[in-house]
Amino acid sequence: xxxxxxxxxxxxxxxxxxxxxxxxxxxxxxxxxxxxxxxxxxxxxxxxxxxxxxxxxxxxxxxxxxxxxxxxxxxxxxxxxxxxxxxxxxxxxxxxxxxxxxxxxxxxxxxxxxxxxxxxxxxxxxxxxxxxxxxxxxxxxxxxxxxxxxxxxxxxxxxxxxxxxxxxxxxxxxxxxxxxxxxxxxxxxxxxxxxxxxxxxxxxxxxxxxxxxxxxxxxxxxxxxxxxxxxxxxxxxxxxxxxxxxxxxxxxxxxxxxxxxxxxxxxxxxxxxxxxxxxxxxxxxxxxxxxxxxxxxxxxxxxxxxxxxxxxxxxxxxxxxxxxxxxxxxxxxxxxxxxxxxxxxxxxxxxxxxxxxxxxxxxxxxxxxxxxxxxxxxxxxxxxxxxxxxxxxxxxxxxxxxxxxxxxxxxxxxxxxxxxxxxxxxxxxxxxxxxxxxxxxxx
Amino acid sequence: xxxxxxxxxxxxxxxxxxxxxxxxxxxxxxxxxxxxxxxxxxxxxxxxxxxxxxxxxxxxxxxxxxxxxxxxxxxxxxxxxxxxxxxxxxxxxxxxxxxxxxxxxxxxxxxxxxxxxxxxxxxxxxxxxxxxxxxxxxxxxxxxxxxxxxxxxxxxxxxxxxxxxxxxxxxxxxxxxxxxxxxxxxxxxxxxxxxxxxxxxxxxxxxxxxxxxxxxxxxxxxxxxxxxxxxxxxxxxxxxxxxxxxxxxxxxxxxxxxxxxxxxxxxxxxxxxxxxxxxxxxxx
Numbered sequence: 001x002x003x004x005x006x007x008x009x010x011x012x013x014x015x016x017x018x019x020x021x022x023x024x025x026x027x028x029x030x031x032x033x034x035x036x037x038x039x040x041x042x043x044x045x046x047x048x049x050x051x052x053x054x055x056x057x058x059x060x061x062x063x064x065x066x067x068x069x070x071x072x073x074x075x076x077x078x079x080x081x082x083x084x085x086x087x088x089x090x091x092x093x094x095x096x097x098x099x100x101x102x103x104x105x106x107x108x109x110x111x112x113x114x115x116x117x118x119x120x121x122x123x124x125x126x127x128x129x130x131x132x133x134x135x136x137x138x139x140x141x142x143x144x145x146x147x148x149x150x151x152x153x154x155x156x157x158x159x160x161x162x163x164x165x166x167x168x169x170x171x172x173x174x175x176x177x178x179x180x181x182x183x184x185x186x187x188x189x190x191x192x193x194x195x196x197x198x199x200x201x202x203x204x205x206x207x208x209x210x211x212x213x214x215x216x217x218x219x220x221x222x223x224x225x226x227x228x229x230x231x232x233x234x235x236x237x238x239x240x241x242x243x244x245x246x247x248x249x250x251x252x253x254x255x256x257x258x259x260x261x262x263x264x265x266x267x268x269x270x271x272x273x274x275x276x277x278x279x280x281x282x283x284x285x286x287x288x289x290x291x292x293x294x295x296x297x298x299x300x301x302x303x304x305x306x307x308x309x310x311x312x313x314x315x316x317x318x319x320x321x322x323x324x325x326x327x328x329x330x331x332x333x334x335x336x337x338x339x340x341x342x343x344x345x346x347x348x349x350x351x352x353x354x355x356x357x358x359x360x361x362x363x364x365x366x367x368x369x370x371x372x373x374x375x376x377x378x379x380x381x382x383x384x385x386x387x388x389x390x391x392x393x394x395x396x397x398x399x400x401x402x403x404x405x406x407x408x409x410x411x412x413x414x415x416x417x418x419x420x421x422x423x424x425x426x427x428x429x430x431x432x433x434x435x436x437x438x439x440x441x442x443x
Numbered sequence: 444x445x446x447x448x449x450x451x452x453x454x455x456x457x458x459x460x461x462x463x464x465x466x467x468x469x470x471x472x473x474x475x476x477x478x479x480x481x482x483x484x485x486x487x488x489x490x491x492x493x494x495x496x497x498x499x500x501x502x503x504x505x506x507x508x509x510x511x512x513x514x515x516x517x518x519x520x521x522x523x524x525x526x527x528x529x530x531x532x533x534x535x536x537x538x539x540x541x542x543x544x545x546x547x548x549x550x551x552x553x554x555x556x557x558x559x560x561x562x563x564x565x566x567x568x569x570x571x572x573x574x575x576x577x578x579x580x581x582x583x584x585x586x587x588x589x590x591x592x593x594x595x596x597x598x599x600x601x602x603x604x605x606x607x608x609x610x611x612x613x614x615x616x617x618x619x620x621x622x623x624x625x626x627x628x629x630x631x632x633x634x635x636x637x638x639x640x641x642x643x644x645x646x647x648x649x650x651x652x653x654x655x656x657x658x659x660x661x662x663x664x665x666x667x668x669x670x671x672x673x674x675x676x677x678x679x680x681x682x683x684x685x686x687x688x689x690x691x692x693x694x695x696x697x698x699x700x701x702x703x704x705x706x707x708x709x710x711x712x713x714x715x716x717x718x719x720x721x722x723x724x725x726x727x
Contacts, residue, residue, distance in 0.1 A: 109713065110716045130554070132554035149464055150467070153463075161554070189471075
């Protein structure tokens with residue numbers, strides 16, 4: 001990467017140095033790469049679009065006719081990146097970030113305003129025909145299949161147009177049909193396929209000429225969970241087994257993380273991040289999640305000491321709230337006449353949920369307090385924020401950089417009644433949403 | 444985007460796959476396909492019948508005999524048939540539709556030069572040839588009734604004239620369709636107006652018309668070159684004391700103009716892209 005500006009923006013936002021290291025690593029990697037290992041080389045491309053502006057004001061009537069106002073929209077601004085052969089790269093960004101524009105430029109459908117693009121060592125502008133023999137392009141909202149023909153007919157069409165030798169065609173067809181499980185669809189008319197089936201058929205069509213590089217623009221759009229899983233699994237296998245380079249865009253960040261090892265994040269025409277998903281999390285604040293499950297038959301010490309259960313003779317009472325004749329009580333704290341819940345939390349340091357979680361906590365604490373039919377309350381974990389909880393399962397978020405996981409686990413070990421602990425990564429969707437919001441706030 | 448040399452065998456393979464796809468479509472729903480083809484032929488016959496009945500009633504029009512008029516109508520139907528057989532499918536003839544709908548993108552990802560794709564993709568010999576057959580029959584009937592002896596090479600002259608007429612039609616279509624690169628929504632249907640709506644004008648005999656009408660109709664708006672002029676030339680009576688090769692000159696001029704504007708439009712397309720992508724109308 002010759003430009004560091006975009007990465008610097010993120011560095012400023014997150015106030016961590018990790019990404020600088022990542023960016024430097026990417027630069028170093030690129031420097032040592034020989035040209036033949038590069039599948040995509042984008043250098044300083046800028047893409048401007050013109051938008052006509054029209055006002056409905058009568059005074060502007062003549063101006064609109066003679067010299068209408070034009071606005072220049074910069075979809076990509078001095079963007080540079082490289083993709084090595086065999087890589088599986090996610091190209092992500094919010095709506096209007098410049099994802100599809102980049103894909104179209106790489107596919108030769110659109111020319112950049114300035115800068116240079118090399119795909120598999122060829123220029124999409126001047127070497128379109130030889131490039132298309134080696135490149136596969138799929139846009140999720142379009143189909144290359146022939147609508148009024150059986151699927152197999154589109155495959156035959158592809159064989160002729162791409163001039164694929166018969167034996168190679170047969171072999172590839174058998175392979176993709178088996179891997180994508182579309183044998184039963186071959187003689188069905190494309191118009192009669194479901195979206196998931198159509199996408200699979202489109203993907204099979206794309207693969208018939210065994211492209212070295214595949215550009216996928218929103219390949220999972222509109223697919224149900226099962227179809228999505230199949231599509232993702234297939235693409236991962238393809239990349240791993242055949243070393244096919246894949247560059248994919250999607251709005252679904254979880255899909256992207258599952259598929260790709262590297263993510264290029266574009267924001268308003270700039271590359272805001274280029275690196276691994278793990279480093280992106282780190283750059284965005286190293287937030288980790290931990291879910292704590294409390295045993296179902298666990299009774300908080302405070303309730304036991306208060307003798308609530310024994311007093312009522314209801315050891316199997318479904319909740320202290322019910323036991324106290326307060327079936328509408330939202331928390332044991334309320335049931336005990338302690339609406340601040342301070343007396344019932346199980347913090348090892350004796351602090352309350354409110355104290356531990358700051359100002360946002362009351363609402364969370366209220367929502368996350370034990371279910372009316374459950375006497376388990378959220379335990380307090382120092383330096384971790386409670387974000388959700390129900391039926392004895394409480395989820396916390398903590399900054400792994402500020403608080404080591406060992407410290408969190410140590411705190412949990414002191415909590416009575418813990419049945420299970422699960423450590424999770426913060427969903428990438430939330431990480432990126434946070435970044436988008438930060439960028440929006442700044443810009 | 445310059446056209447590269449494509450071996451003739453490759454062209455034949457391309458025509459072959461599109462012919463096969465057309466046959467598959469034809470056989471998918473045979474009854475409806477036959478009805479559609481017959482309906483197409485009947486509607487075209489109806490369109491030309493009016494002029495022939497006038498020619499019959501008045502024993503010719505503007506100096507042309509009734510059978511010369513029939514010959515001209517046969518030629519016009521033949522031209523419609525050739526257009527439908529080779530250029531009607533996938534809007535390769537009505538190219539403004541594909542430009543306006545942003546569907547040129549589909550072509551840019553195929554490893555073939557655009558002109559080759561455009562020449563091959565429109566080929567529908569089974570469902571598009573009804574007017575080709577009808578036109579040939581009308582032409583044969585007209586020749587039969589005129590009782591003229593035609594030399595053996597006349598058939599090549601006919602093929603040459605048909606080729607030149609097609610070049611004029613397509614050049615005009617591509618010339619005006621280039622506007623769709625700049626105004627995709629407004630000019631999406633411009634090719635339809637250029638080709639289809641002007642068709643009745645081309646079926647009208649211009650013999651006997653004032654020069655002020657004839658000249659524009661064989662130059663700027665060359666409707667007269669689509670049936671009337673070639674008919675007279677094929678019958679050995681090229682009008683206005685012009686050479687029989689006059690349509691070739693006009694065709695070349697229109698072709699060069701169309702090539703220039705279309706290339707310029709394509710450059711605009713790949714620079715600006717299309718925000719009007721519609722799946723409807725392409726491969727459907």
